[in-house]
Amino acid sequence: MQHYAYWTERSYKRSFGLRMLGFALGLLVLIAPVYAQEVLRIPYVADIGTFDPDNGFEVGGISAINNVYEGLVDYEPGSTRIVGLLAKSWEISDDGLTYTFHLVDGVKFHDGTPFNAAAVIQAFERRRDGGLILSYFLANVKDMRAPDDSTVVLTLGHPQPSFLDTLSSPWGPKIISPVALAEHDNGDFATTWLNEHAAGTGPFKLAEFKRGQRYVLERNDDYWGDKPFFRQIQISVVPDISQQILQLQAGTIDAVPIDYPFAQLTSLPGGLEITAAPSMIPYYLFVKPNSPLDDAEVSKAVLTAINPALWVKDAFGEFASVSRSVYPNVMLDPVNPIRFPTDFEAAKAAIARHGGVNLTIGLYSAAPSYGRIADLMIAQLALIGVKATAYVLPAGAAYTLKDDPNPPDLLLTIAGPDAAHPESQARAFFTRNGSLNFFGQVLPEADAVVDRAGQLIDVKGRDALYERAGQMYFDAGIVIPLVDVNDVVVHAKGLKDLGLRPVNPPGNIDFATVRWGP
Structure with a gap:
């Protein structure tokens, strides 16, 4: 009897334990989603250099x-x-x-x-x-x-x-x-x-x-x-x-x-969706001094070929728009947007008169968007007889181009500002002492307009002056605005x-x- 009682008690404990285990597992099933909902898991493509808010220009973090x-x-x-x-x-x-x-x-x-x-x-x-x-x-x-x-x-x-x-x-x-x-x-x-x-x-x-x-x-x-x-x-x-x-x-x-391939955004797997928002992420071409584009006829032909309206959808689908000025579209809505020439036959004839033109494009980054834009522009340039090549610059090389003995003719880069005021765009990228004036190009008369604009509180008058200065930088062949790309998160x-x-x-x-x- 004792032997039997022992096994009966043991069986009872085992049965009770199994019931408790099942109860615990059931709780875990209920709790796990709640726990998961309380934790957000996000990847970064690059490490955080410093968490000091004063001493680092962190981007991804x-x-x-x-x-x-x-x-x-x-x-x-x-x-x-x-x-x-x-x-x-x-x-x-x-x-x-x-x-x-x-x-x-x-x-x-x-x-x-x-x-x-x-x-x-x-x-x-x-x-x-x-x-x-x-x-x-x-x-x-x-x-x-x-x-x-x-x-x-x-x-x-x-x-x-x-x-x-x-x-x-x-x-x-x-x-x-x-x-x-x-x-x-x-x-x-x-x-x-x-x-x-x-x-x-x-x-x-x-x-x-x-x-x-x-x-x-x-x-x-x-x-x-x-x-x-x-x-x-x-x-x-x-x-x-x-x-x-x-x-x-x-x-x-x-x-x-970031960097989810744009070509894959139209066919996401089930369970995923997109949040997209306007952003100050403009892609520009900065032009070195003494490049083939110094010739007005060549410059007009090149602008005809690389007109972003011809390739923006191929590169970014619905998630980008043609840049309307040298400032992000969200920052400034120009009265007279920058316009690219459109006569391809005239562009081909101009390049033929110059016996062919070669261009090199330096890419700020190896991120897929840079290569995609470059490939599309190279194909467009080939249509008018311009032979263009592109290569990825070493890390940090874009910031030393003004001292580079053999820089690319064009730098393809994102030119996002520090803040939403046009002053932060003009002072950083275009004026004489701009920290991101990559080739050190100088246009004093446009800088003077920026100086005047920077003193104005009236937004309409301020923006009119910034727009005028931007058109001057573009007409002088210092910068070529291309496309503004949305902020796109797949989640x-x-x-x-x-x-x-x-x-x-x-x-x-x-x-x-x-x-x-x-």
Whole structure:
């Protein structure tokens, strides 16, 4: 009996255990989707160089940084409208020199330090005075004051109507915990520590930084604003787009933020969908001095052949439009758009009179879009007798072309601005001292128009002058605008409110707004 009782008790325990196991598995089935919904899995094609918001021009990872750190103002998602962030309101003096910001109450940094005006001043001084890469954003700020804990007063050296756009830029100044700055300043303004650590006020905290492998953001449950949908953002480094696509189809990541082949967008597998939004992603050709295009007849013939209206659909389908000026279409709607000549017979005759023309096109990147555009233009140029070749420039070589003894005749590159104001486009790419004036081309009379435009507050008058200067740069053969490409993210069905902003580099999902939805 005892033997029998023993096995009966054992059988009962085994049966009870199986029932409990089944119950637990059932719970897991119910819990797993909930857990998965709380975690967003995003791949990056390139590693994050630094998480320091003041000391690196991050592109692919800017949304991660901007969900950990915040500035005074920001661009509204899907728009170039400036809205308050850590500043709830502001005033600008009549002379355009003094900006007074009134700060949001009750904000704390991730390390528990209270946010106040003194923290803003310290963070801004670090960027402006620390010799950091992005110091130029505040170069015109001559004085900073905090009359009380909730007010910041910035005084400019000269009127700068683009100043609020500068502060709203994805790379604009962010506020860092003053305690963290003090604790980790080893004579380097805490740059070493901030490369891989963070202490901001944003909706997410940096929880894990494994260089070249993965990054994890955790929701800031003490955030002063609206709480994000996702509890955690898991970011993996997956340089190969084909691997990203396979992972997306297998359900191990939730989106391919950039570089999904445009040719495949019309036949996505089931379970995937597209979010596309207007963006400031214009592809341009910059022209070197003393190129074959210095000849007006050759230039007109080449423009006829490469007219982007002839190939934009082949390259990007419905996700791009012909550029209307030397500024992104979202930034400026020109009264008189740039026009390309269309007489192919005249173009062929012109090239024949010159005994044939050879052109080299340097590609800023090996990304598929560059090669696709180049191939299409080369085919078009062949139709008029121009022999063109293209090659991918070494990393960073585009920034040294003005000193290159043998540069390409044309540089194909994306020319996206820092901010939504035309000043940021003109000053960076076209004027004499522009940091991205790739070939160092100079047109003083156009620069003078840009100078005048930069002083105007009236948008209509301002844009008219910027448009005139842009036409001058184009007519002088300095830059050839081609196409503006949408920001296109391929993701699992049901992912909503990606928060894409026109000024942001492509694929930068706003982790604070994105969610699962019907």
